[in-house]
Amino acid sequence: MSTVMKLNKRKLQQLRTMRCWSQEQLAAACGISVRTIQRIEKTGQASLETMRALAAVYQLSPDDLQVAQPIEVLTFSLICKYAWLVAFIAASIFFGLWIVDILIPTLKGADFNQQYELHHNFRYLDFGGICFAGGFLLLGLQVYLDNLSRKQLTRRRHHLEE
Known part of the structure; x- marks a missing residue:
């Protein structure tokens, strides 16, 4: 299956007319x-x-024929x-910090609550869980948007073929 590229149609028309070519000649x-x-x-x-x-x-x-997008849009x-x-x-960083700062010292005999107090009661697991859930939501949204754009592209192809 071919990859669909977005070309600068005005530039293509200008290039063709500058050479005084018809569409048939091109x-x-x-x-x-x-x-x-x-x-x-x-x-x-x-x-x-x-x-x-x-x-x-x-x-x-080939890059000269493509539509140029501003860097801000691409970023x-x-x-x-x-x-x-x-x-x-x-989420991985928060979970890792929880293991290093809370879980390992607790397993070595430190008081669980005291470990949290040493780290100013920062709730690594809470932030890790929020980031993890947010990651799943964002991934689901990305998959949905990709699927939607594929469907639209397929509809356009069918429309152009008719």
Whole structure:
């Protein structure tokens, strides 16, 4: 299955018109169908192979044809996509600290309540549990959103094929 890439459709149209090419001429030069050229110029979506063919014809890097996203959007998207992992890491740290600061000294004979008092009654397990539950919620949300975007992509493909 091909990966769908988001291309800069205005740039593609400008490149084609600057060379005074029709869509048919571009399609012939790329070795793809005219319908594919029409769809790309309308939606901006193309397969990886089609993007490479267009880039080769225009003697550009495939990256030059893609839609540029601001770094802030990419960073926020990356943070949202992996927030569940950060929550699980935080839970692991809290659980680890509980084992080192509370459980091990207690097993060696220290008073359980005194160990908590030494650490200013910080409730490692409470924070670890909250982070763990939050991680599961964020992971579930991420899986749901990925599934939703796949369904939308499939609907678009079926719509374009009709």
